[in-house]
Amino acid sequence: LKLLNPIINSDSVWKIQSIKFLADFYFSKKEFNKADQYYLQLLTFENANIDINEIKRKIKTYKK
Numbered sequence: 365l366k367l368l369n370p371i372i373n374s375d376s377v378w379k380i381q382s383i384k385f386l387a388d389f390y391f392s393k394k395e396f397n398k399a400d401q402y403y404l405q406l407l408t409f410e411n412a413n414i415d416i417n418e419i420k421r422k423i424k425t426y427k428k
Contacts (some may be wrong), residue, residue, distance in 0.1 A: 380412050396426040
């Protein structure tokens, strides 16, 4: 987290990938509140090269 925070808080080309990495990390650890925080950030980006359907599917798995 210490390494990724500067990237997430900048306009780096790696920002979206860093957020997705953290979201997937917390999802795998079953820390869904933290995962949700990052997944919702990802959904706000336009023209992001990420699979929105995958993110929505993951969110549905823990919002039940």
